[in-house]
Amino acid sequence: MADTPNVGIEDYRFGFNFPDSSVYTTGKGLSEEVVRQISRQKEEPEWMLNYRLRALEAFRRKAMPNWGADLKAINFDEIVYYARPTDKQSRSWEELPESIRETYDRIGIPEAERKFLAGVGAQYDSEVVYHNLKKELEAKGVIFSDPESAVREHPEIVRKYFGTVVPYGDNKFAALNSAVWSGGSFIYVPKGVTVDIPLQAYFRINLENFGQFERTLIIADEGSFVHYIEGCTAPVYTTDSLHSAVVEIIALPGARVRYSTIQNWSTDVYNLVTKRAVAHENATVEWVDGNIGSKRTMKYPSVYLMGEGAHGEVLSIAFAGNGQEQDTGGKMVHMASNTTSTITSKSISKASGIASYRGLLKVAPGLNNVKSRVVCDALLLNDESATNTYPYMEIESDDVSIEHEARVSRIGEDQLFYLQSRGFDEDEASGLIVNGFLDPLVKQLPMEYAVELNRLIELEMEGSVG
Amino acid sequence: MKHDRGNSLVQTPWSLSAVRKEGERRFSELEWPGPSDEMWRRTDVSGIDFESFRPDSSAVQTDLPERGKFELESFYTGSGEKNLSGDAVSTLISHAAESRDRVEAFHYSRINNGFTLRIPSGVHIEEPMVLHFTGGDPGTHEALFGHILAEENSSARVYIILEDADGSETLRTAGFHFEVGRGSSVKAAAIQDLSLKSKHFGFHSAAIDKDGQFTFSEIDLGAALSVSAPVFSTLGEGAQVDITGLYAAAGAQHKNLRPVQRHAEPYGSSNSLYKGALLPGGRTIFQGLIRVEPGAIRTDAYLSNKNLLLEDGARADSIPSLQILNNDVRCTHGSTTGKLNPEQVFYLQSRGFSSDEAKRMLLWSFYDDALGKLPELVAESVRERLLRHPIFSAGDG
Numbered sequence: 001m002a003d004t005p006n007v008g009i010e011d012y013r014f015g016f017n018f019p020d021s022s023v024y025t026t027g028k029g030l031s032e033e034v035v036r037q038i039s040r041q042k043e044e045p046e047w048m049l050n051y052r053l054r055a056l057e058a059f060r061r062k063a064m065p066n067w068g069a070d071l072k073a074i075n076f077d078e079i080v081y082y083a084r085p086t087d088k089q090s091r092s093w094e095e096l097p098e099s100i101r102e103t104y105d106r107i108g109i110p111e112a113e114r115k116f117l118a119g120v121g122a123q124y125d126s127e128v129v130y131h132n133l134k135k136e137l138e139a140k141g142v143i144f145s146d147p148e149s150a151v152r153e154h155p156e157i158v159r160k161y162f163g164t165v166v167p168y169g170d171n172k173f174a175a176l177n178s179a180v181w182s183g184g185s186f187i188y189v190p191k192g193v194t195v196d197i198p199l200q201a202y203f204r205i206n207l208e209n210f211g212q213f214e215r216t217l218i219i220a221d222e223g224s225f226v227h228y229i230e231g232c233t234a235p236v237y238t239t240d241s242l243h244s245a246v247v248e249i250i251a252l253p254g255a256r257v258r259y260s261t262i263q264n265w266s267t268d269v270y271n272l273v274t275k276r277a278v279a280h281e282n283a284t285v286e287w288v289d290g291n292i293g294s295k296r297t298m299k300y301p302s303v304y305l306m307g308e309g310a311h312g313e314v315l316s317i318a319f320a321g322n323g324q325e326q327d328t329g330g331k332m333v334h335m336a337s338n339t340t341s342t343i344t345s346k347s348i349s350k351a352s353g354i355a356s357y358r359g360l361l362k363v364a365p366g367l368n369n370v371k372s373r374v375v376c377d378a379l380l381l382n383d384e385s386a387t388n389t390y391p392y393m394e395i396e397s398d399d400v401s402i403e404h405e406a407r408v409s410r411i412g413e414d415q416l417f418y419l420q421s422r423g424f425d426e427d428e429a430s431g432l433i434v435n436g437f438l439d440p441l442v443k444q445l446p447m448e449y450a451v452e453l454n455r456l457i458e459l460e461m462e463g464s465v466g
Numbered sequence: 467m468k469h470d471r472g473n474s475l476v477q478t479p480w481s482l483s484a485v486r487k488e489g490e491r492r493f494s495e496l497e498w499p500g501p502s503d504e505m506w507r508r509t510d511v512s513g514i515d516f517e518s519f520r521p522d523s524s525a526v527q528t529d530l531p532e533r534g535k536f537e538l539e540s541f542y543t544g545s546g547e548k549n550l551s552g553d554a555v556s557t558l559i560s561h562a563a564e565s566r567d568r569v570e571a572f573h574y575s576r577i578n579n580g581f582t583l584r585i586p587s588g589v590h591i592e593e594p595m596v597l598h599f600t601g602g603d604p605g606t607h608e609a610l611f612g613h614i615l616a617e618e619n620s621s622a623r624v625y626i627i628l629e630d631a632d633g634s635e636t637l638r639t640a641g642f643h644f645e646v647g648r649g650s651s652v653k654a655a656a657i658q659d660l661s662l663k664s665k666h667f668g669f670h671s672a673a674i675d676k677d678g679q680f681t682f683s684e685i686d687l688g689a690a691l692s693v694s695a696p697v698f699s700t701l702g703e704g705a706q707v708d709i710t711g712l713y714a715a716a717g718a719q720h721k722n723l724r725p726v727q728r729h730a731e732p733y734g735s736s737n738s739l740y741k742g743a744l745l746p747g748g749r750t751i752f753q754g755l756i757r758v759e760p761g762a763i764r765t766d767a768y769l770s771n772k773n774l775l776l777e778d779g780a781r782a783d784s785i786p787s788l789q790i791l792n793n794d795v796r797c798t799h800g801s802t803t804g805k806l807n808p809e810q811v812f813y814l815q816s817r818g819f820s821s822d823e824a825k826r827m828l829l830w831s832f833y834d835d836a837l838g839k840l841p842e843l844v845a846e847s848v849r850e851r852l853l854r855h856p857i858f859s860a861g862d863g
Contacts, residue, residue: 040563066502066504067504071609224586241621324766349793363776365779365781366778377788378788380792380793380795381793382793383760383763383792383793383794384760384792385792385793386788386790386791386792387788387789388787388788388789388790389786389787389788389799390785390787391784391785391786391787391801392783392785393782393783393784393785393801393803394621394781394783395773395775395781395782395784395803396780396781397775397778398775398776398777398778398779398780398805399778400775400803400804400805401807402784402801402802402803402804403800403801403802404784404786404800404801404802405798405799406786406788406798406799406800406801407797407798407802408788408790408795408796408797408798409795409796410793410794
C-alpha cells in the first residue's frame with residue numbers, strides 16, 4: 001500500500017475516481033431487455049441467456065430478506081447493471097488505458113506484480129481488462145480467466161458446475177447476480193496440481209451508481225490445491241452502490257481450496273454476497289473473510305461437507321466503523337459422517353458501528369462422528385457501539401460433538417494502563433490491543449495482506465478512544 | 467378458594483375484562499404467526515385452531531405457609547367478576563398491549579384464571595408457597611395469569627405447577643409476571659407437566675429492581691407442543707437474575723424455548739443454564755437472547771445451553787444470541803450438543819450395570835448440575851416427574 005497524503009481518518013483512503021470512459025452501458029434499471037443486452041454484448045451461447053432470464057424471474061419473485069442489515073435504501077431502478085470500460089482484453093500492463101492504469105497504480109497492483117504474485121485478473125468496472133496469467137500455471141493446465149472467456153472456451157466445464165453450488169433461486173441477491181453477472185474469475189485446477197502462489201484479482205467499482213455483479217467459479221479437481229485471494233477497494237461516491245457477487249467453489253475428493261478476501265469497499269456500498277463451497281470426500285475448504293469497508297455487508301461464506309473426511313473452516317474478521325453494519329459469519333452444513341468444521345469470528349465495533357455474527361451449523365440426520373466448533377469474539381470500542389450474535393445450530397444426529405462459545409468485551413482498562421505505563425499513548429495502546437485481538441486470524445493471511453490489514457486497522461483505530 | 471382475603475389491596479376498581487379488551491385490541495392488529503416470522507419459523511402453529519378450544523378453568527390448589535403475612539387473591543371462571551389491584555392491572559394491560567405475536571394477544575384476550583400475590587415490604591416468607599393448576603376439561607383453553615409483587619426488602623418462594631389429566635388434550639396459555647422490588651429476593655419455579663397431547667404457550671416475565679434478586683427455574687417436561695418466551699429484565703442497578711431451564715423431549719414432543727435476559731440498567735447480572743435431553747422424535751429449539759441496552763454498563767451476563775441427543779432421530783436447534791448495545795459489558799454464551807459418551811457407558815457396563823442402567827445413570831448425571839440449582843422441594847418433584855417422562859420410562863431408555 002503506497003502512502004496517500006492528505007487523507008483524514010474519516011476520508012476514504014482511495015477516495016478518487018476518474019471520468020467515466022465506459023464505452024457501453026445498459027443505463028439505469030433492470031428489465032428483460034437489459035439482461036438480453038448483457039448477454040448479447042458478451043456473445044453468450046443460448047443456454048447462458050436462458051439461465052439469466054430464469055434468474056431474472058426468480059429475482060422478481062423473491063422477497064427481500066426480512067432479517068439482517070437494513071437494506072431499505074437500495075433502489076433497484078437507480079442501478080446501472082452493466083458497463084463495459086474498454087473494448088478488448090489486455091494482456092499486458094502497458095496496453096491498459098492511462099486512467100485505469102493510474103487508478104491501479106494507487107492501489108498498488110504493479111507492486112503486487114513485482115512481488116511475483118500470480119496472474120492478476122484486475123477488474124475495472126465489470127469487465128476484466130487486464131489479465132496476466134503466469135506461464136508456468138498455463139503449463140500445469142491451470143485455467144485462470146474471466147468467466148466470460150470460460151463460457152466461450154470451456155463450456156464443458158462451466159456448464160457442468162455453473163450454478164450448481166449457488167442455484168439462481170437461492171436468494172434474491174444470488175438471483176440478481178445470476179441474471180446480470182459480469183466479470184469475476186474462473187479457475188480450474190487439474191487433478192493433483194498444486195498452485196503454490198496465491199491467485200489474486202483486484203476488483204474496483206468506478207462508475208457512479210454502478211453495481212458490480214461478479215461471478216467466481218473455482219473447481220479444484222481431485223487432490224489439487226489452490227489459494228485464491230480477492231481484494232477490493234472502491235472510490236467514494238455520493239450515492240449508494242450495490243455489490244452483489246456470487247462465489248462458487250467445488251473441491252473434488254482430496255482437494256484443498258483456500259479463499260481469502262479483504263473487503264474494503266467505501267462506506268457507501270451495499271455488499272450483499274453469496275459465497276458457498278462444496279467439499280467432497282477428504283476435501284478441505286477454508287474461507288478467510290475480512291470485512292472492513294462498505295455501508296452494509298451481508299455475507300456468510302458456507303461449506304457444504306458432502307463427503308466423508310471433508311473439513312470446512314471459516315475465519316471471519318469484521319470491523320464496523322461509524323455508520324457501518326457488518327452482518328457476517330459463516331455456515332457449515334454437515335451432510336456426511338466423519339466431517340469436521342470450525343468457524344472463528346472476531347469482530348470490532350467502533351463509534352456507531354454494528355457488527356453482527358450470523359451463522360449456521362447444520363448436521364443432517366443419521367450421521368456419525370461429526371465435530372464442529374464455533375467461536376465468536378466481539379470487541380466494542382465505544383459506548384454507542386453495538387454487536388449481535390446469532391449462531392444457528394440445527395443438530396439432527398446424535399453422534400456429534402458441537403461446541404459454541406461467544407464473548408463480548410471491551411478493551412481492558414488494565415491492558416491499556418499497562419501499555420500506557422510503558423510509554424504508549426492511548427491510541428497506540430488500543431491499536432496494539434486490537435491488533436493482538438485479531439492476531440490469530442491475521443496470521444492466516446499471506447504476508448502482503450496481513451500487512452495491509454494491520455495498516456487498515458491502524459488507520460481505522462486512530463482517534464477511536466477518548 | 468378457601469384462603470381468606472387479607473386487607474383490601476384493591477386501589478383501582480378494574481376487573482380482568484379491561485385486560486381482555488386490551489388483548490382483543492392487540493389480537494385484531496396481528497396475524498397468526500407463519501413461517502416468515504423469525505421466532506416462529508421453526509414452530510408451525512398454522513395447524514392449530516386456537517379458537518376451537520372452549521374457555522374453561524378451575525380453582526387453584528394451594529399449599530401456603532404463614533398465612534396472613536401476604537395477600538393472595540385468585541380469579542377463575544367460577545369466581546365471578548372481581549377487581550384486580552392497580553399494580554396487577556397496569557402490568558397485565560401493558561403486557562397485553564405489547565403482545566409480541568397473535569398467540570400472546572390471544573392469551574390476554576381470553577384470560578380466565580389466575581392469581582395476584584403481594585408480599586408486603588419487609589416481609590420474609592421462608593416456606594415455599596405452592597400453587598397447583600390442574601386445568602379444565604379436555605378440549606378446553608385455560609388462559610392463566612399470575613402477578614407476583616414482592617415489595618421492597620421482602621422475600622418469598624413461589625412454585626407454580628401446571629398439569630392436566632393424563633391423556634387429555636387441552637390448550638394452556640400462561641403468563642406469570644414477577645415484580646421484584648428493591649433489595650427483595652424471589653425464588654420461583656414454573657413446572658409445565660401437561661399431558662403429552664396438550665399445547666402450552668408461556669409468556670412469563672420478571673422485572674427486577676435495584677439490588678433485587680430473582681431466581682427462576684423453568685421446567686418444561688409435558689405437552690406435545692410447548693413454546694415459552696419469558697423475558698427477564700433488570701430494571702435497577704445491581705439487580706441479579708439466575709435462571710435454570712430443564713427440559714426433555716421424546717416421541718412427538720416439540721419445544722421452543724426462548725428466554726430473554728434483558729439489561730436496561732447498569733451493574734446488572736444475569737446467568738442462565740438450559741439443559742435438555744432428547745429421544746427420537748423429540749424436537750427442541752432453544753433461542754435464548756442476552757440483550758444489553760445502551761445505558762446498561764457493567765452488565766455481566768451469561769447464557770448456556772446444553773443438549774443431549776440420546777439416539778439418532780431427535781433434533782435440537784440451539785440459537786443462543788447476543789444483542790449488545792454498549793461497550794462496558796462482559797457477556798458470554800456457550801452451547802454444546804452431543805451424545806452420551808460411549809466410553810462412559812462401557813465403563814459402567816464393565817462394572818456390572820446393564821446398558822439401560824448405565825444410560826439412565828449418565829442421563830441423571832447430565833441433568834445433575836441443573837437439578838442441583840433447583841430449590842430442594844422443586845428438585846424432588848422434578849426428579850419424580852422426570853422418572854415418569856418417556857425420556858426415562860420409554861423404550862430402552
